[in-house]
């Protein structure tokens with residue numbers, strides 16, 4: 001069940017794209033929701049963070065919520081809150097979450113494996129094939145040249161304690177934009193296939209990279225992204 005946790009204000013990151021950062025059980029990881037406007041006034045909410053009722057006006061001021069995307073199996077709990085608030089929006093989730101939600105009676109509209117791009121073509125959705133357990137789907141917004149990742153790569157900087165720093169170092173995320181050791185060890189099923197998918201993503205024209213945990217990569221995001229998965233090779 002989802003739980004309301006403290007969060008910051010919505011910030012514009014580029015043309016038709018906004019983010020909202022929130023706490024995640026008081027850890028340094030925190031988390032991030034992204035809102036993308038496509039067409040004239042249709043909104044896509046990626047990695048939903050539950051808000052206080054009065055704060056949804058921030059989102060409503062940008063357009064109409066039409067899609068709610070739960071981008072991987074670990075970032076799907078709060079998406080149904082948005083579906084309840086915006087019943088006309090389509091809630092799209094990874095295949096395993098689709099099965100789980102259906103079994104639990106949670107209203108859900110479709111599986112992300114059936115989605116390639118949103119109407120208009122300015123927002124693309126791509127599965128990272130070759131993973132297990134996690135089922136990560138990345139978004140690419142061509143208007144703002146932004147790549148939106150969830151747990152595929154982190155960009156952490158400042159751990160709150162020496163225990164966290166030790167863990168960050170072991171996990172290869174201490175002051176580094178890139179794939180964590182845990183991701184490599186636990187979620188990669190077919191290394192060759194994952195690398196093929198990441199090489200395909202690296203062909204896209206992006207500069208900004210929005211990660212779910214850590215700082216947004218403001219510049220040279222593509223160079224950083226390519227460097228970020230060398231540990232998998």
Ligand SMILES: [Fe+2]
Pocket residue numbers: 074075150151212213
């Ligand atoms: Fe995560």
